[in-house]
Structure formats: C-alpha cells, structure tokens
Amino acid sequence: MEEKPDLKSMNLRELEAWIQAAGEKKFRAKQIYQWLHEKHVTSFDEMSNLSMELREKLKNHASLPVLREELVQVSKIDGTRKYLFALEDGNMIESVWMRYRHGNSVCVSSQVGCRMGCRFCASTLDGLVRNLAPAEMLEQIYRITQSTGERVSNVVVMGSGEPLDNYDNLLKFVELLTDENGLHISQRNLTVSTCGLVPKMRRLADKKLQITLALSLHASTQEKRMELMPVAKSYELTEVLDACRYYFEKTGRRVTFEYSLVGGVNDTPEDADRLAALLGDLKGHVNLIPVNPIRENAYVQPGQRHISEFKKRLEQSGLNVTVRREMGRDIDGACGQLRRRYAGLSLR
Ligand code: SAH
Numbered sequence: 564m565e566e567k568p569d570l571k572s573m574n575l576r577e578l579e580a581w582i583q584a585a586g587e588k589k590f591r592a593k594q595i596y597q598w599l600h601e602k603h604v605t606s607f608d609e610m611s612n613l614s615m616e617l618r619e620k621l622k623n624h625a626s627l628p629v630l631r632e633e634l635v636q637v638s639k640i641d642g643t644r645k646y647l648f649a650l651e652d653g654n655m656i657e658s659v660w661m662r663y664r665h666g667n668s669v670c671v672s673s674q675v676g677c678r679m680g681c682r683f684c685a686s687t688l689d690g691l692v693r694n695l696a697p698a699e700m701l702e703q704i705y706r707i708t709q710s711t712g713e714r715v716s717n718v719v720v721m722g723s724g725e726p727l728d729n730y731d732n733l734l735k736f737v738e739l740l741t742d743e744n745g746l747h748i749s750q751r752n753l754t755v756s757t758c759g760l761v762p763k764m765r766r767l768a769d770k771k772l773q774i775t776l777a778l779s780l781h782a783s784t785q786e787k788r789m790e791l792m793p794v795a796k797s798y799e800l801t802e803v804l805d806a807c808r809y810y811f812e813k814t815g816r817r818v819t820f821e822y823s824l825v826g827g828v829n830d831t832p833e834d835a836d837r838l839a840a841l842l843g844d845l846k847g848h849v850n851l852i853p854v855n856p857i858r859e860n861a862y863v864q865p866g867q868r869h870i871s872e873f874k875k876r877l878e879q880s881g882l883n884v885t886v887r888r889e890m891g892r893d894i895d896g897a898c899g900q901l902r903r904r905y906a907g908l909s910l911r
Pocket residue numbers: 679681683684685720721722723724725726756757758759777778779780821823852853854855856857897898
C-alpha cells in the first residue's frame with residue numbers, strides 16, 4: 564500500500580501544492596495549516612470549516628501523525644515533567660518539560676533510538692530504530708502545550724537521537740516551529756545539540772540560521788573522546804572545533820559546549836586546563852553535566868567539591884561556565900532511561 568502523505572510535516576507552500584493537485588482550492592491549505600499548527604487538532608474531523616466531503620477525502624488520502632501520551636512523570640522536586648509518547652507505529656519516545664524563570668522549555672527527541680553509540684548514554688543501547696518525521700518532533704511540543712496549558716518559549720533538541728543524523732527533517736521542524744503561522748518560536752530560543760557530525764555542522768552553518776548549536780564535547784583530548792564517543796573516530800577533535808569556529812563565523816552565534824563530567828575519566832585539573840586551551844578563542848559557553856549513571860555502565864559522578872573545582876579552574880581561564888542543574892532527579896532524568904524502563908529493557 565502506498566503511504567499517505569503526512570500533511571503535518573509540510574510547510575504552507577507544500578500544502579498548497581498538494582491540495583491543488585488534489586483538485587481543491589488553494590485557500591484550503593491555509594485553513595488546514597491553521598488547524599494543524601495553531602489549533603493543534605488531532606483529527607481531520609475537527610476541521611469544522613471544511614466540508615464533510617473534503618474531510619472524508621483528507622482522511623482517505625492523507626495522514627496527520629499524532630502522539631499518544633503513554634505516561635507522564637512529574638518531579639516532586641522541581642515540577643519537571645517527563646513524557647513517554649507512543650508513535651502511531653507503536654514506537655516510544657521521550658520528551659521533557661522544564662519550567663525556568665525565563666519561561667518553559669521542552670527537550671525533544673529527534674530519533675527513535677540512536678546509532679552514535681556514546682558510552683554513557685541510554686538512548687543508543689539498542690541502536691537506531693528510525694528517524695522522526697518533522698510532525699513527530701512538533702507533536703511533542705503540541706501535546707505538551709495542551710497537557711500543561713502553558714506556552715513553551717524554548718526548545719532544545721537534546722532528547723534521544725542525533726538531530727544532525729536526521730538533517731532534512733530537523734530543518735523542516737525548525738522551519739515549522741519558527742513559522743509565524745505556527746508556534747512562532749524564535750530561532751534564538753532553539754538549541755540543537757550534536758555529537759559532532761562535522762559535514763552536517765558546516766552545512767547547517769551555511770544556512771545562517773540564528774539557532775544555537777551545542778556540541779557534545781565530553782573530553783579534552785582526541786584519545787579520551789574516542790573512548791567515550793565512537794563518533795570521534797570519524798571526526799578528529801580539531802576538525803570538530805574547526806566546524807564550531809565556522810558555525811560562529813557564519814552565524815555570529817556562539818557555540819555551547821556540553822561536557823559530561825565522569826568521575827575518574829575526564830575530570831582532572833589537567834582536563835580542565837586542556838579544555839580551557841582548546842576553547843580559548845571560541846568564547847563559547849561551557850555546560851558541565853555531572854554524568855547521569857545508567858545501569859548498563861559503571862560511570863559515576865565526581866563529588867560536589869570536585870565539580871566546583873573543575874568549574875572554577877575553567878572560569879579562571881576566562882570561560883563562561885555553568886553546571887547543569889539536575890532537573891527531575893527523581894524521575895529517570897537521563898536520556899532514554901524512561902523508554903527502556905517502560906519496555907522492561909533495564910529492569911533488574
Ligand atoms: N545526540 C545529541 C543530542 C542528544 S543527548 C548529542 O550528542 O549532543 C544530549 C546531551 O546529553 C549530550 O551532550 C549527551 O552526550 C548527554 N548525555 C547523554 N547521556 C548522558 C548521561 N547519562 N549523563 C550525562 N549526559 C548525558
């Protein structure tokens with residue numbers, strides 16, 4: 564059977580072309596687009612300004628992916644909400660909603676699973692299942708907005724998956740998310756995190772968008788990076804940092820560097836000094852993430868004092884550093900943990 568086209572992943576131009584090819588008037592596309600991206604309906608039946616006949620036709624010839632809320636965990640500590648959503652094919656993904664002083668933020672997944680293989684990450688343990696469609700990334704935000712009743716102002720693509728490994732769908736997602744006829748989230752309030760796929764980082768830089776690029780660095784030498792992140796075997800540390808420099812040159816946006824602190828692995832004073840030397844001219848922001856231990860490996864967080872010392876050492880060399888506040892500590896914080904637990908994959 565031929566797959567029905569997914570109308571929710573189309574921009575207005577594409578939707579207009581599709582609806583005209585289906586023998587309908589062009590202005591119908593705008594109406595459908597509003598139902599999908601402003602009103603966030605979950606069925607063609609709700610599109611009450613379309614004739615019954617057109618709604619039937621749409622049902623028969625088109626699709627609109629909808630996520631089903633399978634589970635929500637609410638943190639008693641800080642109100643962080645972690646959602647487990649079922650996709651229409653039965654696959655599960657996770658998204659997180661966090662409330663900050665400057666507004667609400669959602670962390671979205673970009674793939675089911677991941678094929679990058681980072682040693683400390685739960686999302687990659689079973690490999691990549693499939694890419695998410697643009698609509699499936701948007702839906703995470705639409706459903707959460709509906710469930711909380713509050714506007715989302717910031718989006719980070721830091722959930723499961725490697726967004727730049729799903730490049731075309733990511734770009735369409737960015738286009739639809741920032742569209743004035745949709746949620747109209749500013750590009751500056753959107754962060755995309757990558758493990759460092761150099762050619763894609765450069766391609767993204769050439770687009771000259773105003774989104775923030777975050778690089779998962781996690782090590783201060785090529786050797787240590789290769790141990791933690793198999794992707795480092797394909798792209799040398801110097802190449803990755805050059806791509807960050809290129810991103811800054813092209814877009815004027817400073818890159819954020821994520822550094823998961825793993826006790827006894829990448830947390831020595833020498834690591835801090837090498838890191839400072841590497842990032843010196845990039846003037847980016849460093850986000851230290853005390854590693855979130857998962858059952859499948861033996862990594863541990865450094866002690867609180869040790870983390871503060873590491874941070875201070877970086878600051879002394881002029882870097883701007885924050886330690887990521889652990890949101891929702893009590894609710895399976897680490898990427899991919901909830902989905903695995905739900906599937907019974909990491910139950911002991
Ligand atoms: N694939 C993208 C985005 C997903 S993960 C990337 O690699 O950037 C978002 C961030 O969380 C990445 O920096 C990732 O390395 C980090 N991360 C994943 N699992 C973690 C864990 N158990 N503890 C701490 N950080 C983790």
